[in-house]
Amino acid sequence: xxxxxxxLVQLLTPDGERVDRAVGPDGVEYSVDxxxxxxxxxxxxxxxxxxxxxxxxxxxxxxxxxxWASLLGQEAAQVGSGRALRPKDMVFPTYREHGVLxxxxxxxxxxxxxxxxxxxxxxxxxxxxxxxxxxxxxxxxLHATGYAMGITMDGKVGGDDGEAAIAYFGDGATSxxxxxxxxxxxxxxxxxxxxxxxxxxxxxxxxxxxxxxxxLYQRAAGFGFPGVRVDGNDVLASYAVTRHALxxxxxxxxxxxxxxxxxxxxxxxxxxxxxxxxPPAEAEAWRSRDxxxxxxxxxxxxxxxxxxxxxxxxEQAKAEAVHLRERVLAIxxxxxxxIFENVYPHGSPLLDGERxxxxxxxxxxxxxxx
Amino acid sequence: MATEVLTLGKALNTGLxxxxxxxxxxxxxxxxxGKLGGVFRITDGLQKDFGENRVIDTPLxxxxxxxxxxxxxxxxYRPVCEIQFDGFVYPAYDQIVSQVAKMxxxxxxxxxxxxxxxxxxxxxxxxxxxxxxxxxxYFAHTPGLKVVTCSNPADGHTxxxxxxxxxxxxxxxxxxxxxxxxGEVDAEAEAYPLHSARVARPGTDVTVVAYGPMVRTxxxxxxxxxxxxxELEVIDLRSxxxxxxxxxxxxxxxxxxxxxxxxxxxxxGLGAEIAARVTEECFxxxxxxxLRVTGFNTPYPAARVEExxxxxxxRVLDAVDRTYGW
Ligand SMILES: Cc1ncc(C[n+]2csc(CCOP(=O)(O)OP(=O)(O)O)c2C)c(N)n1
Numbered sequence: 153x154x155x156x157x158x159x160l161v162q163l164l165t166p167d168g169e170r171v172d173r174a175v176g177p178d179g180v181e182y183s184v185d186x187x188x189x190x191x192x193x194x195x196x197x198x199x200x201x202x203x204x205x206x207x208x209x210x211x212x213x214x215x216x217x218x219x220w221a222s223l224l225g226q227e228a229a230q231v232g233s234g235r236a237l238r239p240k241d242m243v244f245p246t247y248r249e250h251g252v253l254x255x256x257x258x259x260x261x262x263x264x265x266x267x268x269x270x271x272x273x274x275x276x277x278x279x280x281x282x283x284x285x286x287x288x289x290x291x292x293x294l295h296a297t298g299y300a301m302g303i304t305m306d307g308k309v310g311g312d313d314g315e316a317a318i319a320y321f322g323d324g325a326t327s328x329x330x331x332x333x334x335x336x337x338x339x340x341x342x343x344x345x346x347x348x349x350x351x352x353x354x355x356x357x358x359x360x361x362x363x364x365x366x367x368l369y370q371r372a373a374g375f376g377f378p379g380v381r382v383d384g385n386d387v388l389a390s391y392a393v394t395r396h397a398l399x400x401x402x403x404x405x406x407x408x409x410x411x412x413x414x415x416x417x418x419x420x421x422x423x424x425x426x427x428x429x430x431p432p433a434e435a436e437a438w439r440s441r442d443x444x445x446x447x448x449x450x451x452x453x454x455x456x457x458x459x460x461x462x463x464x465x466x467e468q469a470k471a472e473a474v475h476l477r478e479r480v481l482a483i484x485x486x487x488x489x490x491i492f493e494n495v496y497p498h499g500s501p502l503l504d505g506e507r508x509x510x511x512x513x514x515x516x517x518x519x520x521x522x
Numbered sequence: 523m524a525t526e527v528l529t530l531g532k533a534l535n536t537g538l539x540x541x542x543x544x545x546x547x548x549x550x551x552x553x554x555x556g557k558l559g560g561v562f563r564i565t566d567g568l569q570k571d572f573g574e575n576r577v578i579d580t581p582l583x584x585x586x587x588x589x590x591x592x593x594x595x596x597x598x599y600r601p602v603c604e605i606q607f608d609g610f611v612y613p614a615y616d617q618i619v620s621q622v623a624k625m626x627x628x629x630x631x632x633x634x635x636x637x638x639x640x641x642x643x644x645x646x647x648x649x650x651x652x653x654x655x656x657x658x659x660y661f662a663h664t665p666g667l668k669v670v671t672c673s674n675p676a677d678g679h680t681x682x683x684x685x686x687x688x689x690x691x692x693x694x695x696x697x698x699x700x701x702x703x704x705g706e707v708d709a710e711a712e713a714y715p716l717h718s719a720r721v722a723r724p725g726t727d728v729t730v731v732a733y734g735p736m737v738r739t740x741x742x743x744x745x746x747x748x749x750x751x752x753e754l755e756v757i758d759l760r761s762x763x764x765x766x767x768x769x770x771x772x773x774x775x776x777x778x779x780x781x782x783x784x785x786x787x788x789x790x791g792l793g794a795e796i797a798a799r800v801t802e803e804c805f806x807x808x809x810x811x812x813l814r815v816t817g818f819n820t821p822y823p824a825a826r827v828e829e830x831x832x833x834x835x836x837r838v839l840d841a842v843d844r845t846y847g848w
Contacts, residue, residue, distance in 0.1 A: 218648045218825050269825025272651050287652045288610065289582055327581035329613065355582045357558035363581050429557040488830040491823040502789065506818055510830075513840065 159367070159381050160413055163388040166441045168449025174389065177369060178378040178408075182392040188456045194387050195451060196465050197231045198444045201251040203469035204260050207477055208250075208267070212422045216480060217267045221248045225385070225417030228443030229350050231255060232390025233412070236398060237318065243282040244296040244319040246289075248350075252320065256282045260472075264480050271486065290328035293319045293347065297334045300343035300401070309344050314402030318346040318394070324355025326371065327363045335375040335409070344401035346394065347372075347409045350384060352416035357429040372409035384414030385443040415441070488514065524710040531701040533675035534564050537682035538602065540709075542572050545600065548686055551578040551587060552604030552640075561606055562642055562701055584614035588639065592621055595635045602686055608643040609652025615660070622691045623666035637691045638682075643671075644735045644785050645817075645832055646699035648825040655822055656786035658734075661693045662763040662795075669763040670716060671695035673737035675705035677720075677760065684716040695762075697735035717761040719769045725755035728779040728842050731770055731796055733759040736783045736833060743838035754842065762792060770796070771803045778809035779845040783833055788816040810848035813841045 159177045163184055164170060173183040186194075205223050212220040223230060226248070234255030237243065245252055250263055258280050266273035266285060273285045286292040296319035308315045325331050326349060338345050351368055353360050364371075372379030378400075382393040390412055397408035415438040419426050451457040492507040528536065541548050550565055556579035559566030569577035580587050584605060591601035605611045611618070618639065625633045645654035662669045668690045672678040678696070685692045714720055722737055723744050732740040737758045744754035755773050759765065774780045780800050782793040793814035800812050815833045823831050 219650060266650060269648060269650070269828075271824050287650060288613070324582035327583040327586065329583060329585050355553070356561070357554045357556070358579050358582070362579055423561070425558075428559070485826045486824065488827060491818060491820050491827050491831055495820050502819055510818070513837075517836075 159369070160383045161380060161389045161393055162383040162386050163392060164386045164446055164450055166385075166446050168446045168453055170450060176380040176382070176393065178380045180380070180396060182389065182396065184388050184392045186388070191447075191451060191456050192461065194231060194235065194391075195444070195447050195457065196468075197235070197251075197255065198227045198387060198447060199465050200469045200472060201227050201231060201254050202444060203473045204254070204476060205250060207473040208264060209418070209422065211264070211477065211480055212267070217264065218269045219421050219423055220267050221421045222418045223248050223250050225415050225438065225443075226350055226352055227251055228387035228447075229384035229390050229412035229414050232387040233318070233348050233394040233410075236391050236394035238398070239281065240313075240315045241281065241398060242296070242299050242315070242317045244292040244299070244317065245283060245285055246292065246320050246322065246325070247285045247287050248322075249285075249320050253282060256280055258282060260476055261479050261483070264476070265483060268480065268483060270483055290321055290325040290330040290334075293321055293325070293331045293334035294337070295319075296345050297338045297341075297343050300338065300345035301341050303344050304341065309402055310404040314344070314404075316344045316346060316398045316401040318348055318398065320348050320350065322355060323349060323351040323353065323360050323363055323368060324358065325349070326368055335372070335377075335407075338407040339376045342404065342406040344404070345407045346397040346401055347407060348394065348412065349410065350412050350414055352414050354416055354420065354430070356420045356424060367411070369409055369411035377407045377409065379409040379411065381411045381413055384412030385441045385446070387443055387447060525706050525708045527704055528675045528679070528707045529702050529704050530672070530675045530678045530696075531562060531564055533679040533705075533707050534682050534696065535566055535568070536707070537679040538565065539568060539571075541602070541683050541686040542568060542576055545686075547598055548600045548602060549576050549578060549594065550602045550604065551580050551591065553580060553582055553587075553606050555579060555604050560604060562698065564640075564696070564701075565604065584610055584612075585617050588614040588617035588622060588637075591637050592617065592625070592635060595637050596633065600636045600638075600686060602638045602640060605639060605641045607653045608641050608655035608657055611639075611641055611657060618661070618667070618693070619664050623664045627666055634689045635691045636686075636689045638685045638694050639692070640682075640694045640696060642698035642701075643695045644697050644699060645822060645828050646735065648828065650825070651822065654828065656784065656817065658693075658695060658762050659786060659791050662792060667691055667693055667763065668717070668761070669693045669695065670761045671697065671734035672760065673697060673700065673722075673732075673734055673758050674703070675707050676711070677758075679707045679709070680713040681716060681760070684713065688716065695734055699735055700738060703738065714760070717764055717766055719757055719759045719761065719766040721755065721769060721773070722758040723754070723756040725753035725777070727753045727777055728755070728781060728845055729770060729773040729777045730754050730756045730781050730783060730838065730842070731759060732756065732783040733762060735785060739833060739835055740783055740838060743835045743842070746835060747839060747842060752842065765796070765799070767796065767799055767803070770800060774800055774804040775807045778807050779842075780804075780808070780812040781815060781838065781841045781845060782812060783815045783838055785817045785832055787819040788814050789819045791816060810845040813845060815841045
């Protein structure tokens with residue numbers, strides 16, 4: 153396990169001890185000061201996104217989803233960073249950011265529709281301030297950079313109404329040309345963008361050693377902006393580091409690369425077989441760093457929450473999951489000729505003709521056993 | 523015993539293994555091709571037997587995979603690159619089209635790039651977007667590249683070995699939805715030359731031209747048509763660039779009717795090229811225009827409607843019927 157704990161910003165130990173402040177490799181001192189309610193809120197988010205994720209995995213196993221990319225193990229990185237965002241900030245996710253979407257207030261059925269194959273993940277990026285899922289690795293980092301350049305051009309940096317963009321991607325993505333181009337562009341244009349890399353140690357079967365010989369956060373230095381490595385299983389540190397990087401961006405100081413050091417507890421997707429490339433002991437070792445258990449330990453020790461709270465959160469998460477399941481099963485299949493919609497904003501003669509012939513052809517089967 | 527029954531996936535795996543065995547300069551490279559054996563397991567077990575220098579897990583960077591293959595080829599290697607899915611070849615598109623395709627020409631023949639670019643292509647497996655594309659026309663349109671596709675295990679087994687042995691850069695398209703279909707593979711059988719089409723089923727009434735995943739569909743249509751007394755001749759193109767249209771012309775001169783089937787959109791696609799050439803060569807034999815049955819001119823749709831998008835047996839038969847309407 154490639155670990156470099158000295159550099160890891162951590163505000164909550166795996167045993168649930170609060171660390172008052174931690175200095176990152178960027179020289180910044182990080183801390184959080186949350187109310188009890190906020191601590192409980194983080195816990196509720198973590199449990200809920202894990203429960204919804206588990207439901208989606210179950211739905212896939214039952215043939216209701218074509219495939220599912222689970223976030224199991226990465227809840228803290230996603231909830232911590234997601235809760236650090238302000239409403240006006242813009243999110244550019246990849247395909248595993250269900251927890252970020254949840255924090256963004258996006259109906260959890262949205263990504264499920266995509267993985268069920270009824271649509272391609274069409275939530276409204278303008279209204280939700282969250283881009284659609286990006287499957288081509290790394291492409292969204294350039295979109296985030298361009299969006300951030302637009303923020304600067306609109307004069308929305310440096311003041312109280314400052315905005316920022318955040319791009320999510322994995323450790324594997326850092327090898328892509330697009331990601332490296334995004335680093336260059338954002339640096340030279342001082343774009344208000346945060347690069348949030350969830351280093352979950354694997355790109356499908358390939359360990360992090362196949363993507364890099366230096367800790368990923370150190371890459372930032374070569375591009376000319378700060379890089380910081382945070383304990384991605386620590387929701388408080390993930391929150392603090394992301395909040396700082398966003399503030400840094402929106403105040404006009406340019407990009408930051410955050411490497412959230414975490415672990416993908418499950419398979420890459422439901423089509424994957426990690427037993428081919430991952431020693432079981434490795435996942436075991438990471439289990440002791442579980443993001444939910446450690447926050448629970450802290451809440452108990454500090455008497456911020458008691459049994460009834462934990463039971464109530466579990467109940468509520470379960471109810472949300474059941475509700476989600478019912479709705480997924482009720483999603484209708486798209487109308488056959490919907491495939492011709494939205495290819496162009498104003499249609500096209502080629503497609504109009506094709507659609508008419510398609511419908512006539514389908515009607516020719518009407519009444520037959522087809 | 524030279525004949526075995528294998529799936530297309532296993533036939534390709536066996537072909538790759540034989541190529542690695544035969545020539546120490548052959549290297550396989552791509553994402554997850556090593557320990558995992560590729561997401562479709564086409565390279566299963568090869569790293570274990572040939573080592574990490576022959577079967578190379580690469581960083582997650584397609585431009586890098588093809589760009590470094592160029593350098594390896596300059597150094598005397600024969601790289602076989604795996605692109606994980608059709609929709610992920612585009613980050614490498616610049617390297618393929620601007621570099622790989624042109625170097626032999628630019629160097630007046632001094633540089634040869636015996637690179638094979640394997641791409642699982644086409645739909646029918648219910649995947650999410652970017653996992654079901656048919657990019658063949660982009661590559662077939664590019665001078666300097668050759669493009670081939672297999673439709674069955676026997677061809678998969680020989681064609682991959684022929685492609686690796688070839689000095690040309692070859693885009694090798696694998697019909698992913700046929701990976702699990704079985705067929706006889708005879709390692710000792712005499713192989714067709716790589717760039718030749720093949721009559722997959724002889725017939726007298728209509729020539730159906732297909733390749734890759736659609737060959738099975740065309741054959742099924744021919745079986746159905748036979749029950750109605752129509753004999754379709756199915757031609758499997760195998761090579762998309764260069765096209766071997768000799769057998770197609772010969773067939774159309776007999777049948778007088780021609781239907782071209784592919785999954786890719788029709789607009790500026792291979793069907794248009796084939797229809798034009800058949801029309802030029804067989805004009806006086808044709809009883810009706812050459813018809814195309816293709817995917818629609820939309821992005822590949824969501825999985826729940828992909829059956830509407832993909833040409834199926836009924837659409838092929840419908841086109842066959844229409845050729846009788848003139
Ligand atoms: C350009 C491109 N190449 C290949 C793939 C296939 N693929 C999907 S996810 C993945 C691994 C990504 O790993 P990483 O960036 O570490 O993110 P993670 O899934 O681990 O969160 C690969 C190779 C893809 N989606 N896009």
